[in-house]
Each structure stands twice: as C-alpha cells, then as structure tokens.
Amino acid sequence: MENSKKISRRKFLSLSLLGVGGVALISLNPFSKSTSSNWRFFTNDEGVLVDALAEQIIPTDESMGARDAGATNFIDKQLMGPYIRYQETYRKGLKAIQETCKTNFKKSFEALEWEEQTKFLQSMEAGKIEGSNWEKGFDKEFFELIRSHTMQSFYGSPRHGGNKNNVSYKMMRLDYPVIIGQNRYKV
Amino acid sequence: MENRHVNAIIVGAGAGGGVVAKELSVAGLSVVLFERGAWATYDDIDTDELNSQRAHALSNGYGPDNVRNKRVKIYPDGSSKIVLPTEAYSNNAACVGSGTVSYGAMAWRYMQEDFKLRTTYGHVEGSTLEDWPISYEDLEPCYEKAEWELGVAGDDSQNPFAPPRNKPQPMPPFSHNKEAQMLHDAALRLGFHPFPIPMLRNSVPYGGRPACYRMRTCAGFACPVSAKAGTHNTVIPIALESGNCELRINSVVSEIIVNDQGKITGIYYFDANNKKQKQTADIVIIAASATETPRLLLNSKSKFFPKGIGNENDWVGRNLQGHAYTGAFGIFNEDVFDDLGPGASVAICDFSHHNKGIMGGGMLANEFIRMPYLFSDIRPPGAARWGAEHKDFQRKNFKKVAQVIGPYQEHPVFDARIDVDPLVKDFWGIPVARLSGFRHEKDVEGCKFMSEKAELWLKEAGAIYTWQNVGGGKGLSGGQHQAGTCRMGNDPKTSVTDKWGRVHSVPNLFIADGSLHVNNGGFNPALTIMALGYRVGGYIAGEWSKGNRFK
Numbered sequence: 001m002e003n004s005k006k007i008s009r010r011k012f013l014s015l016s017l018l019g020v021g022g023v024a025l026i027s028l029n030p031f032s033k034s035t036s037s038n039w040r041f042f043t044n045d046e047g048v049l050v051d052a053l054a055e056q057i058i059p060t061d062e063s064m065g066a067r068d069a070g071a072t073n074f075i076d077k078q079l080m081g082p083y084i085r086y087q088e089t090y091r092k093g094l095k096a097i098q099e100t101c102k103t104n105f106k107k108s109f110e111a112l113e114w115e116e117q118t119k120f121l122q123s124m125e126a127g128k129i130e131g132s133n134w135e136k137g138f139d140k141e142f143f144e145l146i147r148s149h150t151m152q153s154f155y156g157s158p159r160h161g162g163n164k165n166n167v168s169y170k171m172m173r174l175d176y177p178v179i180i181g182q183n184r185y186k187v
Numbered sequence: 188m189e190n191r192h193v194n195a196i197i198v199g200a201g202a203g204g205g206v207v208a209k210e211l212s213v214a215g216l217s218v219v220l221f222e223r224g225a226w227a228t229y230d231d232i233d234t235d236e237l238n239s240q241r242a243h244a245l246s247n248g249y250g251p252d253n254v255r256n257k258r259v260k261i262y263p264d265g266s267s268k269i270v271l272p273t274e275a276y277s278n279n280a281a282c283v284g285s286g287t288v289s290y291g292a293m294a295w296r297y298m299q300e301d302f303k304l305r306t307t308y309g310h311v312e313g314s315t316l317e318d319w320p321i322s323y324e325d326l327e328p329c330y331e332k333a334e335w336e337l338g339v340a341g342d343d344s345q346n347p348f349a350p351p352r353n354k355p356q357p358m359p360p361f362s363h364n365k366e367a368q369m370l371h372d373a374a375l376r377l378g379f380h381p382f383p384i385p386m387l388r389n390s391v392p393y394g395g396r397p398a399c400y401r402m403r404t405c406a407g408f409a410c411p412v413s414a415k416a417g418t419h420n421t422v423i424p425i426a427l428e429s430g431n432c433e434l435r436i437n438s439v440v441s442e443i444i445v446n447d448q449g450k451i452t453g454i455y456y457f458d459a460n461n462k463k464q465k466q467t468a469d470i471v472i473i474a475a476s477a478t479e480t481p482r483l484l485l486n487s488k489s490k491f492f493p494k495g496i497g498n499e500n501d502w503v504g505r506n507l508q509g510h511a512y513t514g515a516f517g518i519f520n521e522d523v524f525d526d527l528g529p530g531a532s533v534a535i536c537d538f539s540h541h542n543k544g545i546m547g548g549g550m551l552a553n554e555f556i557r558m559p560y561l562f563s564d565i566r567p568p569g570a571a572r573w574g575a576e577h578k579d580f581q582r583k584n585f586k587k588v589a590q591v592i593g594p595y596q597e598h599p600v601f602d603a604r605i606d607v608d609p610l611v612k613d614f615w616g617i618p619v620a621r622l623s624g625f626r627h628e629k630d631v632e633g634c635k636f637m638s639e640k641a642e643l644w645l646k647e648a649g650a651i652y653t654w655q656n657v658g659g660g661k662g663l664s665g666g667q668h669q670a671g672t673c674r675m676g677n678d679p680k681t682s683v684t685d686k687w688g689r690v691h692s693v694p695n696l697f698i699a700d701g702s703l704h705v706n707n708g709g710f711n712p713a714l715t716i717m718a719l720g721y722r723v724g725g726y727i728a729g730e731w732s733k734g735n736r737f738k
Contacts, residue, residue: 057573063582082245082253082273118574125572147573152244155559155581156237160245168559172585175526 039072041079041087046094047072050146052110053097056117057150064167066154074153074162075146086145093142096133097124103131189465193217193433195727196454196468198440198483201285202716203700203723204474205418206333209425210724212432216731219466220423220432221456223439224250224281227288227419229411234404236558240280240289241407243273244560249289249409250281255614258478261623263661269611277509277666278407279476283436284419286667287713291406291531291555292387292415294339295710296330296718299323299350300540301547301596304706308546314598314627315506316546319705320677320686321722323350329718329725337416337717338393341385348380348536358390361399365525366589367532367553373648374535384534384552387416387713394421405529406555418717438464441617442487443471443696449491450738451696457615470727470737474700474720477507477669481605481702482620484673484690497673497683497690504605506671508707511626513634513658514551514592515642516565517650524586530556538593538640539709545633547596549709551641554590562588567654589650591641594668595634595658596709598627603664605672622663630659668712673702688723695737699723 039047054071079087101109101120109117123129125147127140153162163169169176195211197204200222208220232238232248240249247253253271260275261267272279280286300307302319310316331354333339340358343349360383363371374381388410389398399414413420426432437459444453444465453467473480481504485495497503534552542548557565562585563577571577603624611619638655645653676682679691688703690696701707701716708715730737 058578059575061575061578065578078245085271121573148244150573151563152237152560155563156244157235159235160237168581171582172559174559174585 039076041090042072042076046090047076048110049094049098049108050075052117053121053146054150054153056121057147058154063171064164066150066162069154069164069167070162071150071153074156074160075149077161078149083149089142089145093138093146096131096138096142099133100129100131190219190467192467193219194468194731195219195470195472196466197221197472197474197699198454199223199285199473199475199479199700200283200418200423200434201280201474201476201700202287202418202713203720204472205284205287205423205426206717206720207472207474207699207724207727208432208434209336209422209429210721210728212426212429214728214732216431216728218426218432219468220426220434221438221440221454221466222281222283222285222434222436224283224285225436227282227284227409229409232408234402234408236404236407236560239404239407239558240278240286242558242560243276243278245273247272247276247280248407249285251276251279256281257611257613258619259608259611259621260663261621262663263625267621279478279667279669282419283423283434284417285476287387287417288409288419289407290417290713291529291711292417292713293531293552293711294334294341294356294385294387294714295550295708295712296350296352297323297708297710297715298348298536298539301706301708302326304547307540311546311598311627311629313600314629315601316599317674317676317681317705320675320682326715326718326722327351327353329721330714332721333714333717337387337418337421338389338396339385339387339416339714340390341383343382343385345382346380346536348539356385358393361386361388361390361532363532364527364530366523366530369523369648370553370589370591370644371533373644374533377644377647379535379537379644381533381535384531389414389416396420401528403526403528403530403556404558406531439615439617440475440483441615443473443483443496445487445489445491445496449489451496451693461615470695470697472697472699472723472727474698476700477672477702477704478605478620478622478665480698480700481672482607482618485605485607486618496696497692499692500680502674502681502683504672505601505603506599506674507603507605507622507624507663507665507669508597508599508671508704509664509666509668510549510594510707510709511597511630511634511658511660511664512592513595513638513641513656514554514590515638515645515653515655516567516588516590517642517645517648517653518584519587519589519648519650522586523589524556528556530554535644538637542633542636545636546598546629547633547706547709549593549595549637551591551593551637551644554592557590559585565590567652589645589648591644592656593637593641594709594711595630595637596707597630597659597664599671599706600624600627600664605665622665624663625661626659626664628661631657634659668701668707670701670704670707670712673698674705675703676705687726688719697723697727
C-alpha cells in the first residue's frame with residue numbers, strides 16, 4: 001500500500017509540468033482495476049452508478065448534494081485504504097444493482113426516473129429485492145453500507161475527499177474551521 | 188540482550204495502570220510500564236470526526252488498529268462473528284493514557300449504595316449482584332488523591348445526593364452552555380437537583396496545564412492544549428520523571444510466565460518490532476482493561492494453572508458489564524446549540540438510587556456535542572434515514588436538538604463474559620478475546636424508567652417534540668465502560684482478587700483496572716478506576732516499604 005502512494009517529487013513535478021498531473025498519478029496506481037478509469041478502485045461505469053446512488057441518499061436541494069460534494073471520490077479513496085475490506089462487497093453489490101435494473105426495467109439504475117430510483121433503494125433498504133444476485137439479506141446490507149459511507153463523505157471532514165468546501169457544515173450553520181482559541185491550519 | 192529484572196511490571200498504561208506506575212516508581216520500586224499502543228497527540232487526528240474515538244468510522248484515532256487486532260462476538264441468536272476494532276470495540280482505546288486521552292472526562296465518585304448493592308436491593312434472580320469487599324469510605328481517600336493529582340473541576344456541594352467527602356474538588360466547576368442552562372432551570376422547576384458535572388478537565392490552570400477553552404470536539408478527541416487530564420499528561424510523566432519507570436510502548440503482552448515451582452516470574456511480550464521478548468519482575472500488575480485483562484489471564488495456562496491464572500473457580504472473565512445508556516431527545520423551537528464545548532455540563536442524581544421497583548439507576552446529564560456524522564443517525568422513530576427529508580432535518584435541527592442521557596447501572600450477569608476464542612488469533616498469534624452473553628432482562632425496566640425522566644426533563648425545558656431511546660435489551664454488555672470481569676471479593680470461590688486487587692491464588696499478581704468492579708455504578712467509571720489504581724498501588728508500595736516482597 002505504502003509504495004503505491006509514493007511518487008517521487010521530481011516525477012510529480014515533471015508530470016504536472018506536462019499538465020497531466022492528476023490523471024497521471026491515478027493511472028500510475030498499480031491497484032487501479034483499469035488504467036482507463038478516472039477512479040482508484042471503481043470503473044468509470046461504477047463511478048456513474050455510485051454518483052447516482054449518493055445523489056439519492058443526500059440529494060441536491062438549495063445546497064449541494066452528496067454527488068457534487070465528492071461522495072464517489074470519498075468512497076473510492078477509502079476503498080483503497082481503510083475500507084479495503086469492502087472492495088468485493090462494492091464490486092458485487094454495484095453489479096447486482098445494475099443487473100437487477102436491466103432485468104426489471106431494461107435500463108441501468110442511473111437511467112431510471114428519480115422516483116423509480118428512490119423506490120428501488122427503498123426496496124433495498126427493506127430487504128425486498130429479489131433475484132439471483134441477492135443472497136439473503138445482501139440487499140439490505142449493501143444499502144446500509146453505501147448509506148453510511150455516503151453520510152460519512154458528506155458530513156465528515158473534507159480531508160477525506162467529500163464534503164467539498166465544508167458544504168455540509170455551512171448548511172448546518174456550523175462555523176468551520178473552529179475560530180475560538182488556538183486556531184490551526186486545516187488540511 | 189536480556190531485559191534487566193525489575194521490581195514491578197505493569198501491563199496497560201490507561202486509567203488504572205498509569206496511576207499504579209506513579210505510585211510504585213515514586214515509592215522507589217523499579218517499574219516497566221507496558222502499553223500496546225503508542226503515544227497519541229492531538230495532531231494525529233485533529234478535529235477529524237471520522238477518525239475520532241467516538242465515531243470511529245475510518246479508524247480508532249487513538250488505537251487499536253484494524254490491521255492487527257480483532258475479537259470474536261457471540262450474538263444473542265447464537266451466531267458468532269470476527270469483529271474489528273472500529274466495528275465493535277465500542278470506543279476502547281490503545282495508547283499511552285488509553286481511554287483517558289479521548290474520553291469525555293466526567294469525574295464521578297460512585298455512591299455509598301453502589302458498594303453495597305446486595306445489602307441495598309437483596310438478591311435478584313439471574314444476577315450476581317453483590318456488595319464490594321470495600322466500602323465507599325475505604326475508597327474515599329483514593330478518590331481524593333485522583334481528584335487532586337489529576338485535577339477535577341466540580342462542586343459536590345450543589346449535589347445533595349453526592350457521597351460525603353473530606354476535601355472539596357480542587358477546581359471550580361464549569362459554567363453551563365445554553366442547552367445546559369435551560370435544562371438546569373427546568374430541573375429546578377421540576378424539583379430536581381441540578382449541578383455541574385465534575386470533570387477531569389481544567390476550569391482554571393492546574394497541574395502546569397492551561398484551562399479548557401471549550402472545544403466542540405472533546406469527547407472522542409485528544410485535547411489540543413492538554414486541559415483535559417488523563418494519565419498520559421499527569422501521573423505517567425511523574426512516574427517517568429522519578430527515574431524509576433520505563434515506559435515500553437507498542438509492546439503487546441502475550442502471557443504471564445509461571446516457573447517450574449508455580450511462581451509468577453514475569454511476562455512475555457512482543458516488542459515494537461514484533462519480536463517476542465521476556466521481562467522478569469518481583470510483582471506483576473495487570474491493568475489492561477476488563478476485556479484484555481481476563482484475556483491475558485486465560486491465555487496464561489500452565490500445569491499449575493490449567494484453566495488460566497486465577498481461574499480455579501471459573502470466575503475470570505465473568506460478569507462483564509458496561510452501562511445500558513438510556514435517555515431521550517428533544518427538538519426545540521430555537522437554537523439550543525451555542526458551540527460551547529464539550530456540551531455535557533449539567534447533571535442530576537435524583538434517580539441514582541431509591542427508585543421504587545428499580546434496582547440502581549444512574550445519573551442523567553445533557554450529552555456531549557455530536558458532530559455532523561454522528562448527528563446523521565439521530566432521528567425520531569419513523570423519520571427518514573436518507574433522502575431529501577433526512578438532509579433537511581440535518582439542516583434545520585442540528586442546532587435545535589438536545590439529548591439527556593445516563594449510564595444505567597446494569598445487573599451483573601454471570602454468563603456475560605470474556606473468554607478466549609479456541610481458533611481465532613491476532614496478528615501476533617495470541618488467541619483473541621471472545622465476548623458472549625446477555626444483559627439481565629430487568630435492565631430494560633430501569634432504562635425505561637430513566638428515559639421517561641429524561642423526556643420529562645426535556646419537555647419542561649421547552650422541547651416541542653421528544654422521543655426516548657431506551658437502552659438495555661437483550662444484547663451483549665461491555666464496551667466503553669467495560670467492567671467486572673475479575674471481581675474483587677473476600678471469598679475466593681466467588682471472586683478473582685482480594686480487597687487489595689491481589690489474585691487470590693497468587694501472592695505477587697495484582698489487577699488494577701475496571702475488571703475489579705463488583706458492579707459498575709450508575710456513572711462513568713474512569714475516576715473509580717483511577718481510585719482503585721491508588722488503592723492497589725498504594726497498598727503494594729506500603730507493603731514493599733515494610734519489607735514484604737509478595738513471595
């Protein structure tokens with residue numbers, strides 16, 4: 001793990017001078033499933049689905065929702081770190097959602113109407129999704145996982161890749177950074 | 188190279204072990220203090236909620252780590268599962284100071300009744316509730332030492348139910364935040380007796396450390412200015428300065444060594460490089476927590492102790508208790524949150540004992556500030572757990588919700604226990620702790636009673652909508668307030684140690700943590716664990732000076 005994070009400063013500088021720093025860093029990661037993906041763990045298709053799921057869990061209203069605040073980035077990042085143990089659950093769960101949607105609606109999840117998406121997730125939450133992709137209880141378990149991870153992305157510290165510009169703290173009228181007493185530089 | 192023989196080994200640098208280290212090293216004994224974790228600092232996690240010891244989503248900021256540690260839990264339906272520290276250690280920490288680095292720092296003395304539970308309530312079917320072998324009066328001088336050496340802010344004279352004391356707490360109490368002031372006023376209207384919660388936190392400069400500046404991130408976090416007192420910034424530094432104490436961090440003790448005469452001569456441990464090492468000593472003191480202490484005793488099997496040390500009568504690991512947290516929430520019309528941390532500030536002890544038909548009881552207090560992620564799980568029954576409605580609740584009510592909560596004193600249950608798993612081992616190859624059993628069915632009644640009082644209190648304070656969260660229930664106890672697994676007592680058949688924390692069957696083995704608690708009071712246990720550290724440490728040092736070598 002440690003090695004994958006390390007890239008020499010010189011190499012980084014030369015890459016960023018070429019104007020491809022961000023993308024290059026990711027594609028150099030040997031843990032990426034696909035060199036063409038924009039993500040560390042997710043495929044591009046999975047990324048689109050996680051965006052749609054996160055947007056359902058914390059939707060955009062008068063303030064930014066979880067998708068735009070970086071939920072997919074947060075989850076993707078943690079799956080290569082502290083949540084490495086959930087990699088297979090995500091791969092299996094995301095595939096199961098898409099296959100069930102294609103069987104039942106002939107569409108991918110993200111192409112469903114908003115209300116249809118909501119209903120689908122409500123069925124997952126209640127443990128009522130049927131089909132060979134869902135062993136007993138897996139629909140509920142996977143929904144809980146993605147629900148809690150989306151909450152973490154949106155309400156946790158921006159240092160982990162979500163909650164862009166402290167959007168949730170602003171929404172809750174919570175001053176951040178804390179301004180009393182000894183203030184510190186926040187990364 | 189072999190480690191030099193010392194007078195005393197202490198396993199665990201938490202609330203109990205840190206105090207014992209100071210008592211012994213200042214008295215002139217040579218000491219090695221073992222800690223499985225590292226030194227923690229504020230900057231390790233800063234104000235990052237997801238890594239705090241309270242939310243422990245991405246990690247336990249103050250240990251233990253998910254990579255090398257695990258436990259096994261057996262659930263009420265009989266199924267068992269391997270669990271990681273972030274999943275099911277319930278805030279248990281592993282660092283120098285352990286839980287006292289990131290705790291909320293409430294500084295409660297247990298009440299006189301708590302030491303005489305059997306005398307007060309009689310036998311309860313299905314429970315092992317019992318009197319302690321010591322009274323409150325026996326422990327009072329040790330409470331006083333803990334309050335003065337670590338530093339407590341409070342004023343017991345405002346609490347008519349507080350047990351008698353010889354000396355006041357050393358620092359004045361904290362002022363209330365807005366929510367606590369509203370609850371204070373409401374409590375008076377209801378005829379309750381509100382007072383400021385005693386805290387191991389500086390209200391004024393004390394012990395060379397500055398006063399608290401009221402961070403919102405306190406419970407679950409280290410203090411940026413060391414205003415919160417733990418053993419890591421009080422007694423452990425004194426122990427180290429004595430020149431007699433060596434602190435060995437990142438060192439995991441795996442077994443107590445028994446020689447071929449059946450005597451205890453030291454411990455084996457894995458050092459920071461995971462190499463197995465041996466340390467010998469005249470005396471061994473285990474203060475590894477009510478989960479890890481019995482695990483170590485049970486993992487130390489020999490022909491002299493075939494069932495584990497101290498376990499001749501199968502009492503090691505039994506009577507695992509924690510607290511059944513119970514209370515209520517209220518939504519107010521206006522903001523009650525004024526960002527004056529740490530939040531918990533006002534308490535009542537009106538329901539701590541002598542409630543008709545209820546065994547025990549507990550204190551009730553307003554809750555520590557919940558940061559946004561933890562708040563996302565706080566909703567009335569039936570409210571949306573996600574989606575637009577959930578987000579809107581978060582936006583509208585984060586500053587309008589108050590919570591009153593308390594630690595209900597559980598009925599000790601013999602079958603609620605720690606043992607070691609026969610198959611599962613940790614990173615070092617040490618059999619892991621296995622937790623099993625249920626809470627007593629009567630705990631729910633006590634919790635329901637207290638939750639009703641909490642709800643009443645919130646309503647009187649002006650809450651426009653309230654709901655209860657009732658604790659107890661059929662489930663495993665233990666967790667952050669773990670206690671009771673090496674009970675002290677006068678009868679070796681029904682306890683593990685004597686009234687000085689010495690294991691009945693072994694002259695030079697002591698225990699000094701929450702494992703000793705016969706029952707766990709209706710209060711946060713940290714100050715009681717510290718007081719027991721002074722009792723056990725003071726006893727050993729006193730005997731040592733008289734020439735007793737515990738052979």
